[in-house]
Amino acid sequence: xxxxxxxxxxxxxxxxxxxxxxxxxLPLGPSTNAQQKVFRGxxxxxxxxxxxxxxxxxxxxxxLGINYSAALAAVxxxxxxxxxxxxxxxxxxxxxxxxxxxPDYNPLWEEDIVxxxxxxxxxxxxxxxxxxxxxxxxKLTIRDAHVVLNAPxxxxxx
Numbered sequence: 461x462x463x464x465x466x467x468x469x470x471x472x473x474x475x476x477x478x479x480x481x482x483x484x485x486l487p488l489g490p491s492t493n494a495q496q497k498v499f500r501g502x503x504x505x506x507x508x509x510x511x512x513x514x515x516x517x518x519x520x521x522x523x524l525g526i527n528y529s530a531a532l533a534a535v536x537x538x539x540x541x542x543x544x545x546x547x548x549x550x551x552x553x554x555x556x557x558x559x560x561x562x563p564d565y566n567p568l569w570e571e572d573i574v575x576x577x578x579x580x581x582x583x584x585x586x587x588x589x590x591x592x593x594x595x596x597x598x599k600l601t602i603r604d605a606h607v608v609l610n611a612p613x614x615x616x617x618x
Contacts, residue, residue: 498614501541501554505586507617508559514610532568532608541569541609542591542602547576549584557588560613567612571605 500507514527516535521528540557555574558565574591576582580599585591594600 499554499611501556502586503556503559503588503616507553508556508613509615509617510556510611510613512609512611516608517605520607527610529610532610533606535568535608538566538568538570538608539564540572540588541611542572542574542585542588543605544574544576544582544585547582549582551584552582555585555588555591556613559616561616565613567610569609569611571607571609573603573605574600575603576600 496511498509498511500509502508512524512526514529514532515521515524516529516532518528542555542557544552544554556569574585577599585594591600591602595602
C-alpha cells in the first residue's frame with residue numbers, strides 16, 4: 461500500500477511539474493486590478509506604452525517616485541532608451557532601441573541622453589536608427605547616462 465501511495469504521489473508531483481513547466485499555472489497569489497501610470501515612447505515610427513518601476517540612480521528614483529535598485533547598475537548590454545534633453549521637436553517622446561518580439565528586448569534599458577547641437581533645427585525623432593544616423597552626421601550627441609531603468613513595454617501600438 462505504501463508503494464502505491466508513493467507511486468501515486470510521484471505521478472501527481474510529475475504531473476504538477478509538467479503543468480507548471482508548460483505554463484498552465486504559476487502560483488502568483490491572488491490578483492486585483494490596480495491603476496498604474498503609463499508612458500508613451502516611439503519605436504520604429506509607432507508608439508509603445510510602458511511602465512517605469514525601478515532605476516539604478518537614487519536621485520532619479522526619488523524624483524520619479526519609483527524604486528531604487530542598486531543592483532541594476534551592474535546590468536550590461538541592455539538596449540538603449542533615448543531621452544531628448546533641451547531643445548526638441550513638438551511631440552517628442554522617448555525613443556526605444558528595441559521592443560517586445562525583438563531578439564534583444566528585455567524590460568531593462570540603458571538611459572542615453574540625446575542633445576541637439578547648436579544651430580541644428582530639431583526634428584521629430586521616431587527611430588533609434590534615425591538618432592544614430594544624426595549623431596554620425598554631428599547634428600546631435602548621444603551621452604550614456606550610466607543609469608539602468610526597468611521600464612517594461614506593456615503595449616505595442618502599430
